[in-house]
Amino acid sequence: MPTKHTDLLEGCKILILDGDKRNIFALTTVLENHKVNVFFDENEKIGIKTLEENPGIDFVLMDMMMPEMDDYKAIKVIRQNPKYETLPIIALTAKAMKNDQEKGINAGATDYISKPVNLLQPLFLIKVCINRCRAHEHA
Structure with missing residues (x-):
């Protein structure tokens, strides 16, 4: 029997933008x-195009050190x-300097995670954001 966690994420579309194939994997x-339906790109310009060509992407995980x-x-x-x-x-970074989180949020990131990523952390943030989005859809 699926858990509530799986039910919440099942069918979501998430775009991963990361220059490191190991992180994507x-x-x-x-x-x-x-x-989860996963889309990914190693290049942010192509990733933005992927976002535009695939309506309904629910979430983006983006490395801050893209090429x-x-x-x-x-x-x-x-x-x-506007859409x-x-x-x-969610901004992901390995360099995690003192002001990076603030810069990421000011650039428009919803949240910020330092690498190496504890894989439970993005799952939790995705769950929170998906819950918020679904609550707004039904309001």
């Missing part, structure tokens, strides 16, 4: 075990589109 494996844009520009580009104003975006 680890996150994808965990999310697919919860029956094409500066650390926070990709989030700002996504937020410029993504409330899309949950």
